[in-house]
Amino acid sequence: MTSGESSLMHTLLPTSIVGSLPKPSWLAQPETLWSPWKLHGEELVEGAQDALRIAVQEQSRRGIDIVSDGEQTRQHFVTTFIEHLTGVDFEQRETVRIRDRYDASVPTVVGAVSREKPVFVEDARFLREQTDQPIKWALPGPMTMIDTLADRHYKSREKLAWEFATILNQEAKELEAAGVNIIQFDEPAFNVFFDEVQDWGVAALERAAEGLHAETAVHICYGYGITANTEWKATLGSQWRQYEKSFPLLQQSTIDIVSLECQHSHVPIELIELIRGKKVMLGAIDVATEEIETPEDVADILRSALEFVDADKLIPSTNCGMAPLPRGVAHGKLSALSAGTDIVRKELTAA
Ligand SMILES: [Zn+2]
Numbered sequence: 001m002t003s004g005e006s007s008l009m010h011t012l013l014p015t016s017i018v019g020s021l022p023k024p025s026w027l028a029q030p031e032t033l034w035s036p037w038k039l040h041g042e043e044l045v046e047g048a049q050d051a052l053r054i055a056v057q058e059q060s061r062r063g064i065d066i067v068s069d070g071e072q073t074r075q076h077f078v079t080t081f082i083e084h085l086t087g088v089d090f091e092q093r094e095t096v097r098i099r100d101r102y103d104a105s106v107p108t109v110v111g112a113v114s115r116e117k118p119v120f121v122e123d124a125r126f127l128r129e130q131t132d133q134p135i136k137w138a139l140p141g142p143m144t145m146i147d148t149l150a151d152r153h154y155k156s157r158e159k160l161a162w163e164f165a166t167i168l169n170q171e172a173k174e175l176e177a178a179g180v181n182i183i184q185f186d187e188p189a190f191n192v193f194f195d196e197v198q199d200w201g202v203a204a205l206e207r208a209a210e211g212l213h214a215e216t217a218v219h220i221c222y223g224y225g226i227t228a229n230t231e232w233k234a235t236l237g238s239q240w241r242q243y244e245k246s247f248p249l250l251q252q253s254t255i256d257i258v259s260l261e262c263q264h265s266h267v268p269i270e271l272i273e274l275i276r277g278k279k280v281m282l283g284a285i286d287v288a289t290e291e292i293e294t295p296e297d298v299a300d301i302l303r304s305a306l307e308f309v310d311a312d313k314l315i316p317s318t319n320c321g322m323a324p325l326p327r328g329v330a331h332g333k334l335s336a337l338s339a340g341t342d343i344v345r346k347e348l349t350a351a
Helices: 005-010 041-061 079-083 121-130 142-146 157-177 194-209 227-234 243-251 269-275 295-305 327-350
Strands: 086-098 102-114 136-140 182-186 215-220 257-260 279-283 314-317
Touching: 041 121, 041 327, 079 086, 079 136, 102 157, 121 157, 136 142, 136 157, 142 157, 142 194, 157 182, 157 194, 182 194, 182 257, 194 243, 215 243, 215 279, 243 257, 243 269, 269 279, 269 295, 279 295, 295 314, 295 327, 314 327
Parallel strands: 136 182, 182 215, 215 257, 257 279, 279 314
Antiparallel strands: 086 102
């Protein structure tokens, strides 16, 4: 049994965050995605580790049970991983439509992609040293990776996704060996490309998770609270039924945990029934508003979710990453998440 495993199994409603937390202002410009670093070289390595220590401490003291690195050592959840691979030219940029939603200038795949050395394994080892609580590490999913690139080599989204799945699997196995208890793949693209999810998306995800003993999770959301996402959400109507496409496939998959968005969302909560039997990381904290939820707001949504997921399979969490939020707001939301969870824990154990 590795560090963290026993408490993971015995805590009722263990709380967790999806991934990112705001970085301190001395490390990177606050409230900005792809924010440039303020430190360089050795100073950056040390500064990012200090920020990671703070992220761990804030999660622990605010009652988060499954601890993450807050993505303090990476600039972006997809780009930073890709930067470490060969076969991708960051100088040769093309404008592509990301998740069918907004245009961005992205790097180009110019040759066979490969991972010549570990990307996050040292960072994960550092996180492991900071806490005895269970730890979770997030990686981008294969479909979300290909969606942030121009491809001049494989000329097939599916082929490129399979290459990335193999690379992710190598990284995931080393993260597991470094003591990570849960490995999460972020696949917001699963809420957009439904035919591909069905044809090869879930299979590529399973390939990325193949042979792991750590628990595996997939995070599917409606994105950070940035303008392009908010405008897209406004076009989705009063009921967001996107999960209806991926959930039945995931229910049949080898993935252990499904992370979904729920707080202030138009996702009909009964869709959770479609993944019955899986663990559910339920978004009980909205990351698109600076208003901090009350513990009762959190408790309410957990209670409604419990109609569709067994209590021993519910992991209260955030809707998505909190990187773009003001730091004080994000920390307040951590406290609200654990206070709200505590209300429901007491109800469940009193019953
Ligand atoms: Zn997300």
